[in-house]
Amino acid sequence: MNEQVQPTGSDPLFNPLSPDFIRDPYPHYDRLRAIDPIHVTPFGQFVTSRHADVSLVMRDKRFGKDFVERSKRRYSEKIMDEPVFRSMSHWMLQSDPPDHTRLRGLVVKAFTARRVEDMRPRIQEIVDQAIDAVIARGHMDLIEDFAFRLPVTIICDMLGIPEDHREVFYKSSRDGGRLLDPVPLSPEEIAKGNAGNMMAQMYFQQLFELRRKNPGDDLITQLVQAEEDGNKLTNEELTANIILLFGAGHETTVNLIGNGLLALHRNPDQLALLKARPELMTNAIEEFLRYDSSVQMTGRVALEDIDDLGGRQIPKGETVLCLLGSANRDPAVYPDHPDRLDVTRPNVRPLSFGGGIHFCLGAQLARIEAEIAIATLLRRLPDLRIDDVENPKWRPTFVLRGLTQLPASW
Template sequence: MTAPRSAGLFAPDILADPYPTYADLRAQPGAFWQPHPNGAGGMWMLTRHADVEQALKDQRLTKDASRVRDVGDQTMPSHMLDRDPPDHTRMRNLVAHAFTPRVIEGQEAHIRDIARTLLGRVELGQPFEAMRNYAMPLPVIVIAELLGVPEDDRDSFRHWSSDFIDGSDFATATPDTAGKAQQGIMALGGYFTELVETRRAAPTDDLISHLVRAEEELGALEPGELVSNCLLLVIAGHETTVNLIGNGLLALLNHPEELARLRAQPTLLPGAIEEMLRYDPPVQRALFRAALEDIEIGGQRIGKGEQVSAVIGAANRDSSVFPDPNAFDITRSPNRHLSFGRGLHFCLGAPLAKLEARVAFEELLHVFPEMKLKSLTRRPSSMFRGLGELWLDGPPA
């Protein structure tokens, strides 16, 4: 067992560019033990593609922390991502109807209208900040409409969610950001509690109304589950897509030859999005799992009750699966990236995220016949990888 250099994957210099460290760790036998920053315990970090894929699919690893230890009070009640079957299956099936291919395909024209409205604010000859003005609001509007959040509430909705993401990562949170995260999740929870009651009195055609019916008529949700799954859909339903658009745009800007190839052959865009997901994934490591029994993964013995973290960002650059893994190649095929997970917890919103990204890039490339990067900032996180700002030179006047 060999520890990574510095403070492991949580050191600021490594978070800025984790991929060289990932390569070092993949070359080590087994897994490595990463202590938690607060000194209380730690977790086994898996970095090779085969090991990460096994961990994502292995039902001997539980997502339900209560099965291996007393978790006490939790910030969020149980939602589908931290439950195992049959509870996970029950909750997932209740929202799955909103993410069928037919439903998602029917949203393309509206998503395009949203993208064009946002890009209508671009001023010729003026710098354009692409995160706050485009990559962030587009997925927020989509998921807010899906849930039935009124337009006037969406700015608050976005800020609460961002505060929660920025301060909920135990590896990078400060007392200030952790406090804001707590305030953000409490505000979101209170907001959805009120919105659920509004929908009980006056149902509409949104997803919350559907979940209310499932709770009342079918008894399919337990107390707290409706609101907690709304919170999950907000956070998982837009944060990852924001990062996909931002990280993908940065990859294109840093590889002008691939950007030129995409402009010359727009039909390459679906494959380019898969490569964006592989090359610089929005989620760097999956939520923790814990061993229900003594198991072995990749030659590493993992004891009952020990935590495991599947490092997706490392697995996506495993040379045993991806030739020339550090190259950004929009025609890469096959592309077996793990950015949406595997197995029972494969991302329900993956088709919607890819549709939003495709439309976002189609419209962005149309408005910006040439794109040049001016500057960027990153949001610190050991789990999510995303940008705070990404400034572009505006289209020529």
């Protein structure tokens, strides 16, 4: 083991819920990569910040999720009695093969490139409706009135959530992100997570009943039929993974659109370039993903002793946190000013969607949603200005990086 280097007389290197870190994590990442690229937190987790190490951990079969054992080690043997932890233990995102393979296999067909491409007209229609609703009043909150409605509507379409049930989802709070942060939850936060989880379970159980009686061309119908096939899916797995798909299906895309719009308006030269050359939009989305990723971190557990990860030994059972946001700005991969937004940057391959067997199912859908949303906004509201680009309101979560609001006017 090499000695852990801590800069003297300064803040801890990795304090992800501090206001300063949430406002701008990137200088902290620069320090981690330079000083202590495999950093050990006070909770005993290993934090990887370099692109090479992050890529390796996400793809290497010696690392897995091991969610139940990891949670018991972190909290106590009883943690799986908490409904929100029990539910998360069934998420494909937290599963290892063979469960992961089986669960993912049941939903992957809904996210094929072909099916997602076919959704373009529907995505365009929702974006236009959102702009139509506010265009006359001359101002809106880019998060609530614009970025949020699109992915929520699309995931409701895909899951088969009836139109007249949706208003509650448009108004639902966005405070579930804390469940994913690498800092242990307080008893109050666990209680809040349980309450939210029970509400979601109650709603979806009713929807499953509806779809058993009235099947539709949607993902819930498909999964309810897989559940009836006994060996494919239990009711608990069905409920947990619908909750996961609903959350994952909109949270990250809201942040991608919001963070991308903020980045553009903080870099007026890039905004002007993109307005002048709309054909750059596909590449620009990759650059937004790299520059300020909606998901800043993913985690794995060492399934065996690892002899050498960036010069360190990782004992079996230890947690490794992969800083996607840091890897995306590693000068080893992006030698040309990684901290600069450049919508023409060549060879952008962000790690924002994760990697290996857990690579984001909805990656292509998120890209297309963001592409259509931002392109349409620039085209239809060319003189839109964000009211305060210097001090926007960030959500108080680290893993899911995004804004609570982003007022704009034209």
